[in-house]
Amino acid sequence: MILGRDDAQALTKKILALSKADSCCVSISGTEERYLRYAQNMATTAGSPSSLGITVESHFGMRTGSATGSDTDDDSLAALVAQSEQIAKLAPENPEFMPPIGPRKYVTGTGFSPATQAATSDMLAAAVKPVLQQAEAKSIQASGFVDIGTSFSSFGNSAGLFVYDQQSEVLHTVTVRTPDGTGSGWAGATHCDFSKIDIAGMGASAVDKAVRSQKPVRLDPGKYQVILDPSCVFDLMSWMISYFDQRSADEGRSFATKKGGGSRLGEQLFGKNVTLYSDPNDPLVPGTIYSDDGLPAQKQMWIEKGVLKNLQCSRYWAKKMKLNAVPSPTSLTLAGGTATTGDLIKQVKRGLLITRFWYIREVDPQTVLLTGLTRDGVFLIEDGAISKPVCNFRFNESPVAMLNKVVAMGPSVRAYGEESVGLPVAVPQLLVDDFTLSSVSDAV
Amino acid sequence: MGGCACATLLPSALFLGERNALAIAAAEKLDLPAKLKLAGIAIDTAKAGGASYADFRLCRYQTEYLECREHRLEESSAGVSAGFAVRVLLDGTWGYASSPLATEDEVRRVAARALEVAKASQPLQTRKFVLEDLPVYNDSWDMPMKADPFVVPSDEKIARMLAATEAALKAGANYATLSFAFVREEKFFASSSGSRIQQTRVRCMPDGEVTVVDEATGRFSSRASLAAPRGSGYDYILGYDFAGEFAKAAEQAHEKLKAKPVTPGKYDLVLDPTNLWLTIHESVGHPTELDRALGWEANFAGTTFCTPDKLGKLQYGSKLMNIVADRSQEGGLSTVGYDDDGVRAIGSEFHIIEDGVFKNYQMAIGQAQLIGQPRSNGCAFADSWDSFPIQRMPNVSLQPNPKPCSLDDLIGDVKHGIYIIGNNSWSIDQQRHNFQFSGQLFYEIRHGKLGPMLRDVAYQGSTVEFWNSLDGLGDKSTYFLGGAPNCGKGQPEQTAPVSHGAVPGLFRGVNVLNTERKDLS
Numbered sequence: 009m010i011l012g013r014d015d016a017q018a019l020t021k022k023i024l025a026l027s028k029a030d031s032c033c034v035s036i037s038g039t040e041e042r043y044l045r046y047a048q049n050m051a052t053t054a055g056s057p058s059s060l061g062i063t064v065e066s067h068f069g070m071r072t073g074s075a076t077g078s079d080t081d082d083d084s085l086a087a088l089v090a091q092s093e094q095i096a097k098l099a100p101e102n103p104e105f106m107p108p109i110g111p112r113k114y115v116t117g118t119g120f121s122p123a124t125q126a127a128t129s130d131m132l133a134a135a136v137k138p139v140l141q142q143a144e145a146k147s148i149q150a151s152g153f154v155d156i157g158t159s160f161s162s163f164g165n166s167a168g169l170f171v172y173d174q175q176s177e178v179l180h181t182v183t184v185r186t187p188d189g190t191g192s193g194w195a196g197a198t199h200c201d202f203s204k205i206d207i208a209g210m211g212a213s214a215v216d217k218a219v220r221s222q223k224p225v226r227l228d229p230g231k232y233q234v235i236l237d238p239s240c241v242f243d244l245m246s247w248m249i250s251y252f253d254q255r256s257a258d259e260g261r262s263f264a265t266k267k268g269g270g271s272r273l274g275e276q277l278f279g280k281n282v283t284l285y286s287d288p289n290d291p292l293v294p295g296t297i298y299s300d301d302g303l304p305a306q307k308q309m310w311i312e313k314g315v316l317k318n319l320q321c322s323r324y325w326a327k328k329m330k331l332n333a334v335p336s337p338t339s340l341t342l343a344g345g346t347a348t349t350g351d352l353i354k355q356v357k358r359g360l361l362i363t364r365f366w367y368i369r370e371v372d373p374q375t376v377l378l379t380g381l382t383r384d385g386v387f388l389i390e391d392g393a394i395s396k397p398v399c400n401f402r403f404n405e406s407p408v409a410m411l412n413k414v415v416a417m418g419p420s421v422r423a424y425g426e427e428s429v430g431l432p433v434a435v436p437q438l439l440v441d442d443f444t445l446s447s448v449s450d451a452v
Numbered sequence: 453m454g455g456c457a458c459a460t461l462l463p464s465a466l467f468l469g470e471r472n473a474l475a476i477a478a479a480e481k482l483d484l485p486a487k488l489k490l491a492g493i494a495i496d497t498a499k500a501g502g503a504s505y506a507d508f509r510l511c512r513y514q515t516e517y518l519e520c521r522e523h524r525l526e527e528s529s530a531g532v533s534a535g536f537a538v539r540v541l542l543d544g545t546w547g548y549a550s551s552p553l554a555t556e557d558e559v560r561r562v563a564a565r566a567l568e569v570a571k572a573s574q575p576l577q578t579r580k581f582v583l584e585d586l587p588v589y590n591d592s593w594d595m596p597m598k599a600d601p602f603v604v605p606s607d608e609k610i611a612r613m614l615a616a617t618e619a620a621l622k623a624g625a626n627y628a629t630l631s632f633a634f635v636r637e638e639k640f641f642a643s644s645s646g647s648r649i650q651q652t653r654v655r656c657m658p659d660g661e662v663t664v665v666d667e668a669t670g671r672f673s674s675r676a677s678l679a680a681p682r683g684s685g686y687d688y689i690l691g692y693d694f695a696g697e698f699a700k701a702a703e704q705a706h707e708k709l710k711a712k713p714v715t716p717g718k719y720d721l722v723l724d725p726t727n728l729w730l731t732i733h734e735s736v737g738h739p740t741e742l743d744r745a746l747g748w749e750a751n752f753a754g755t756t757f758c759t760p761d762k763l764g765k766l767q768y769g770s771k772l773m774n775i776v777a778d779r780s781q782e783g784g785l786s787t788v789g790y791d792d793d794g795v796r797a798i799g800s801e802f803h804i805i806e807d808g809v810f811k812n813y814q815m816a817i818g819q820a821q822l823i824g825q826p827r828s829n830g831c832a833f834a835d836s837w838d839s840f841p842i843q844r845m846p847n848v849s850l851q852p853n854p855k856p857c858s859l860d861d862l863i864g865d866v867k868h869g870i871y872i873i874g875n876n877s878w879s880i881d882q883q884r885h886n887f888q889f890s891g892q893l894f895y896e897i898r899h900g901k902l903g904p905m906l907r908d909v910a911y912q913g914s915t916v917e918f919w920n921s922l923d924g925l926g927d928k929s930t931y932f933l934g935g936a937p938n939c940g941k942g943q944p945e946q947t948a949p950v951s952h953g954a955v956p957g958l959f960r961g962v963n964v965l966n967t968e969r970k971d972l973s
Contacts, residue, residue: 047751099606268670450883
C-alpha cells in the first residue's frame with residue numbers, strides 16, 4: 009500500500025497528536041509488488057502482494073518502547089500509541105537513550121520510477137517470454153524470478169522532523185541448466201526503472217554461460233588468481249560493510265581494532281587502488297535519502313585510496329567518544345577502473361573466471377574470514393584466454409584481505425547477488441591475486 | 453478439534469495486563485463469522501472468474517522483542533502484522549494477491565487481482581498445475597502450552613535476561629547480549645474444496661552471545677548461547693538456566709582464547725546434538741525437498757543431488773541413520789495441525805531416511821503426482837499473510853539409537869578425534885554435496901577421553917560420504933531438539949521456523965580444517 013507524501017505526513021501528525029509521551033517518533037512504510045516466478049521453462053507462481061507498517065516509538069525520560077501495526081483507523085492508531093507508551097513506561101531507563109533530532113535538510117531522492125509503478129503482470133510475462141523461448145530453442149531449462157516493486161517510507165518525530173522517500177526496484181535473476189546436468193549459467197540485475205532492465209539480454213547471458221560451462225574438469229583446490237564478476241564482488245562488499253562499525257572497533261572486537269586499543273581509522277588497510285563510498289544520489293545506485301533516526305543520507309567515504317576513512321557510528325557512541333555520528337549507508341559503491349573483461353582475461357597466465365557465489369557465511373569475525381561456494385559457471389584461464397569450464401569450489405577468504413590484492417578492475421556497474429543487505433550496490437569486475445579455494449564441490 | 457491452549461497464570465503487573473489486553477483486542481478484531489464471510493466473498497469471486505481452485509488465508513502475527521546488552525535493556529518492542537491473501541488456480545496457472553486491509557470490498561479487489569495475475573502468466577504455462585483431491589476439514593487447532601508468553605510481564609522477562617548478561621560480566625566477560633523474541637501466529641484458512649481451519653501457535657526464540665577481549669593481543673572470542681528456539685510457551689524460557697549458561701559461557705570464551713589451534717587432517721568426530729541438528733537441516737532436510745528435485749528452486753535455493761530415481765534406492769547413510777519428518781513433536785517449530793495448503797499434518801509422520809535408505813520427499817500440493825505419489829504429505833508453509841505457500845520443512849529429526857548408548861560411550865570409542873558442541877558458520881552448495889560447518893566449542897579426544905579445548909575448527913564433507921561414515925549414535929536419553937527460526941527459501945524469499953531433533957553421532961574420518969588465517973591477523 010503506497011501512501012503519498014501528504015497522506016503519510018497527515019497520518020504522522022495524527023499519531024503524534026495522540027502521544028502523551030515526552031517525545032515520540034513515527035515510522036511508516038509500505039510496498040506494492042508484482043512478481044512472476046518461473047522454472048523448467050514455465051510459470052510456477054505469480055503474485056501481487058501489498059503491505060503497510062506503522063511503528064510508534066514513545067519515550068518517557070530515558071525509557072523507550074515501540075509498537076508496530078498496520079491498521080489506520082482511529083481506534084487502532086490510539087491503541088498503537090497507548091501500547092508503545094505502556095511498553096516505554098515499563099522499560100528500565102536506557103543510559104544510552106538519545107532524544108529525537110530536529111528538522112534536517114535532505115537531498116532530493118532519485119530512486120523512484122513511474123515506469124516501474126505503472127508496470128503490469130502482463131508486462132512481466134511479456135518480458136520473460138523471450139527468456140523461455142531462448143532456452144527452449146536450445147532444449148535447456150530456464151528458471152527465474154522477476155519482481156517489480158514500489159515502496160515508500162517516512163519518518164517523523166515530536167521534535168518537528170518529517171522526511172518522506174519513495175523508491176522503485178526491479179529485480180530479475182535467471183538460472184539456465186543444461187539437460188545433462190553438467191552446465192549451469194546465471195544472470196541477474198536490479199534497476200529502479202523497469203524500462204531500463206534487459207531481461208531478454210540476461211536470459212541470453214545465462215544460456216551462454218550454461219552451454220559453455222558443460223562438462224567441467226576438476227582442478228585441485230588452492231590459491232588462484234581470479235577474475236570475480238560483479239555479482240561476486242557485490243556479495244563480498246555487502247558482507248564487509250556490516251563490519252564497518254566504530255563501536256565494535258573501539259570495543260576491541262573488529263578487524264578495525266588496533267592492538268592495545270582504539271580503532272584503525274586513518275590507516276592504510278587496503279590497496280591504494282581501492283575506494284569505497286556511499287552516495288544517495290549516485291546515478292547508478294540511488295539510495296534512500298535518510299538513514300538511522302532520520303539522519304540525512306549523504307556522500308560518505310568508507311575507504312579512500314586504501315585508507316580506512318569512516319566507520320558507522322551511532323549518535324550515542326559519537327557523543328561518548330566525541331566523534332561525528334555516521335549513519336548506516338543507504339547505497340554502496342566500490343569505485344572501478346576501465347578494463348574490459350577481455351583486458352582482464354589477457355592479464356591472467358593461469359587463473360579462474362568466477363561468475364557467481366553462493367551461501368556465504370562468517371568463519372572468523374576477527375579477520376572477516378568468510379566461506380562460500382562458486383556456482384553457475386567457473387572457467388579456467390590459461391595464457392590470457394578462457395580454456396575450459398571447471399568444477400565449483402568452496403572458498404575461505406576475507407574481503408578485507410582481498411582488497412589488498414586487487415590487480416586490475418573494470419568499470420563499476422549496478423550489480424546483484426544473493427547476499428544482499430537491502431542496499432543498491434555498484435561494484436566492478438575485479439582481478440585478484442591469491443584467492444583461497446579450499447575444496448572442490450561436485451554441485452552444478 | 454484441538455484442545456484450547458490454557459496459559460498458566462504467572463505474576464502479572466497491572467500495566468502489563470492492560471497492555472496485553474490492548475494487543476489481544478487488536479488480534480481479535482475479526483470473529484469467526486466475519487472471517488467466514490470474507491472467505492466466502494474471496495472464493496465466490498475466484499470461482500466466478502473461472503478459478504478451478506481458490507483459497508483464502510487471513511493471518512495475524514503478534515510479536516514481542518526484547519534485547520538486553522550488559523546492564524541495560526536495549527530494545528523493547530511489540531507488533532501486530534495482519535492481512536489476508538487470495539490464491540487462485542486458473543486453467544492450471546497460479547495467481548496470488550494480498551492486502552493488509554481486511555474489508556469486503558478489498559477482498560473482492562484482491563481476489564480479482566489474483567485472477568488478473570494468473571491470467572497474465574497463462575501464456576507461459578506450458579504445463580498446467582493439477583491438484584490432487586484432498587479431504588475437507590472443518591477444525592481448529594491450538595498449540596498446547598502451559599504459559600502464554602504474551603501474558604507474562606515484560607519486567608519478568610527483562611529481569612531474567614539481565615540476570616544472564618550480568619552473570620556473564622561477573623564471570624569475566626567483556627560483553628554479553630541476550631534477546632527474547634516471541635510470536636503468536638493465528639491463521640484462518642478456507643478453500644474452495646470446503647475446508648475451514650483456524651490455528652494458533654506460539655514461538656519462543658532466545659538468542660545471545662558472550663564475548664571476551666584480550667587487548668594485549670588484539671584477539672577476541674565469543675560463545676553463543678546453546679538455547680534453541682522452540683514452538684513452546686514461556687514455560688520453556690522458565691525451564692532454561694540462562695544465568696548459569698552465560699556464566700559458564702564467559703569462562704569458556706576465556707578458555708577459547710588460550711585454546712590450542714587444531715592441526716588440520718582427518719579426525720573421528722563426535723558431534724553433539726547442539727551441533728548436529730544444523731548438519732541434519734542442511735544435508736538431509738533441504739536435499740529431500742521435492743520442489744528442489746523438480747527444479748523449481750533452481751534459480752535460488754538450488755536443486756538437489758537427491759533426484760527421484762534415487763527414491764528407495766540411495767544408501768544415504770549408514771544403517772544407524774533414521775530420519776523422521778513430523779509436525780507433531782512437542783516444542784517443534786514446525787508442529788502444527790494443518791499445513792498452509794489445508795492438508796492435515798499432525799499425526800502424519802513419515803521416514804525420510806530409513807535404515808540409511810532414502811525413502812520419502814517432503815511435498816506440498818500439486819507435486820506428488822509428478823513422482824507417482826498420491827498426495828501431499830503436509831509440508832506447505834507461508835511465512836506471512838502476504839506470502840505464497842511453498843514446500844517447507846516439517847520437523848526433521850535423527851532418531852535415537854534403540855540400543856543403550858551414552859555420549860561417554862561414543863567418546864570412549866574414539867582414539868583420535870574431536871568433540872564439537874554448538875553451531876557456528878554453516879555453508880553448503882546448491883545441490884547439497886559439499887558442506888562446511890564449525891561449532892562453539894571443540895575438545896580433543898585422545899584414546900577415548902576428552903582432552904583440552906581446541907580452536908579454529910571447521911569440518912568439511914560431502915553429504916552421502918559423511919552420513920555413511922556414521923558409526924555410533926546416542927540413545928533417547930541424549931536427545932536434544934534444536935532448530936532455526938529463519939530458514940530461507942523461495943522467491944520472494946520466505947523464512948520458515950523449523951526444528952530438528954538429534955542425538956550425538958560418531959562420524960569416522962572427517963576432514964577438519966584450521967580456519968585461522970595467520971596472514972590476516
